[in-house]
Amino acid sequence: MRHVLGFDLGGTKFAFGIVREDGAVVASGRVETLADQGPAQAVRRAIDGARELLASSGFRAESLLGVGIASPGPLDIARGCVDGSPNLPGWTGFPIAGEIGKAFGLPARIDNDANAAAVGEFRFGAGKGFPNMVYVTLSTGIGGGVIVDGRLMRGANGNAAELGHLTLDIKGPPCPCGGRGCFEKYASGTAIAHRARAALAAGHPSSLAALAGGPDKVTSHHVLQGLAAGDTLAKEIWDETIEYLGRGFAVIINTFNPDRIVVGGGVTAAGDTLFGPLRKKALGYAFPRLAAVCTIAPAGLGGDVGVVGAAACAFEAAR
Ligand SMILES: [Zn+2]
Structure with missing residues (x-):
């Protein structure tokens, strides 16, 4: 079975997980976003957290298909960043997808959190x-x-x-x-x-x-x-x-x-x-x-919808 990394960015928490292609969350973790301290520190800690998760779960980044990131909108999808989100002031223009993709050497895409949840529910949940x-x-x-x-x-x-x-x-x-x-x-x-x-x-x-x-x-x-x-x-x-x-x-x-x-x-x-x-x-x-x-x-996805939705977008992009 193939796997991806899913990231769920929110105003208070930044969750992440390794998700299997049947939608199962193999392992997950989270860090505080501390949104008012800017994007660089939050993205760095989420990357570190996900690296530890991969290591402790016996995964190598090269074996994954890609990375999906769910974020509050509005977004600039092409540049992989937030564009004027009221929940993430000061984050506009920071290349979230670029930084995370580079850290793992994988293709990374960002999607609006509700859109990602829709893909997650469609692939794996009540849709x-x-x-x-x-x-x-x-x-x-x-x-x-x-x-x-x-x-x-x-x-x-x-x-x-x-x-x-x-x-x-x-x-x-x-x-x-x-x-x-x-x-x-x-x-x-x-x-x-x-x-x-x-x-x-x-x-x-x-x-x-x-x-x-x-x-x-x-x-x-x-x-x-x-x-x-x-x-x-x-x-x-x-x-x-x-x-x-x-x-x-x-x-x-x-x-x-x-x-x-x-x-x-x-x-x-x-x-x-x-x-x-x-x-x-x-x-x-x-x-x-x-x-x-x-x-x-x-x-159908409950509290995992953010991470699973982000992962579903990564699977969609990889096919
Ligand atoms: Zn309105």
Whole structure:
């Protein structure tokens, strides 16, 4: 079996792993990103960590097919670097893929983390066997990746499928992307927490502040806890979230005609509380002919999705 190295770059951690061509993570490790200290130190420590991992697992770099790197976007794919990512200020232009590739003497490519996750879920996870698949991650923001006819849709410069920035309301709140009323401003974990806090500040009676240990500490997880405990405000916030998600997913279904939407990210911890009503709303709002062929399923790769997705992109590039 062939192997690659996968790197998952995030604002707080930089994970890496040796991944087999069936998607199994043979060995993995991580270092702190310390993003505000710049890219050189983080990339250096991740390279050192991956070298140790190879040595301790009995692998030689020459025996690997290549390197894949998943990173928050936007990216300059051709130059292998971050290009203005809000999570990685000061990183723009640093040749992440070039440095890592050079260190191991292997071809290295960088992809947007949600796009890499889409390739990972398509090859090894809940999207396997669905050639027209959309991956959506619901976490602090909303990310997306689109597989068309079995291939990742990268777009003109590798930044396709910023699904979190579909406009749901032209009069909505401003978004760091420069737009207004973006999908992620209503339905991400951050947005759920924000709407709950705003309602508490406006004096809505609720047990959420007590659950969280203060109104400013409420997260999306507390909203879910409150929902399970019968809190009225939590139910209102959640129902509204499902409504936004249903509208956003309907746009995705009508645009890409997917046979499956795979949903990952922290908000999916809600399980059937999310998937039951989301399926009903999204498929109800989309064109019936497109809804009829679309299934919506939880992601299959769990916490390994970053490293496995990056690896999946390396396997795709090597074939
Ligand atoms: Zn936006």
